[in-house]
Amino acid sequence: MLLPLTCFGSNSSKTRCKLHDTNTEMFGNTGGGYYGNNQNNGGIWRLPLFIAFYIVFLILGAAIFSAIEGPQEMQKVKSLKQMRADFLEEYPCVPDETSKKLISRGTEFIALHSF
Structure with a gap:
């Protein structure tokens, strides 16, 4: 099953992608990597x-x-x-x-x- 994925930002060094069926946000650099959930506490x-x-x-x-x-x-x-x-x-x-x-x-x- 393929999940819809939306990516924001035109800057090639940092993009922001979100899976539509979960609240998980991923932040990736051009080198890749996962920074976890972006919880805005306070x-x-x-x-x-x-x-x-x-x-x-x-x-x-x-x-x-x-x-x-x-x-x-x-x-x-x-x-x-x-x-x-x-x-x-x-x-x-x-x-x-x-x-x-x-x-x-x-x-x-x-x-x-x-x-």
């Missing part, structure tokens, strides 16, 4: 586990980045507020909203043109 949990690991990795990375860069950012914000207060003290004729726009445009310019 395969359904791989993607959710990977996604959970990746989310934890991103959260930990953000926390570490915040811990490293946080003090410098706070110092720069404090320095910028002090510069604004000094500017308004020296030039009281400039309205408050205009000074905010001037400082924000100045910091954008510096950020774009600093190397």
Whole structure:
């Protein structure tokens, strides 16, 4: 009795064949050989586990980045507020909203043109 056999893959180095009346899968190289059943134990949990690991990795990375860069950012914000207060003290004729726009445009310019 001949059993129907289906083979997949066009790569000559590795083909995958399956007998239709059993759950036996064979993997063969060009040199031949049998690797046994390809049971996918726990395969359904791989993607959710990977996604959970990746989310934890991103959260930990953000926390570490915040811990490293946080003090410098706070110092720069404090320095910028002090510069604004000094500017308004020296030039009281400039309205408050205009000074905010001037400082924000100045910091954008510096950020774009600093190397």
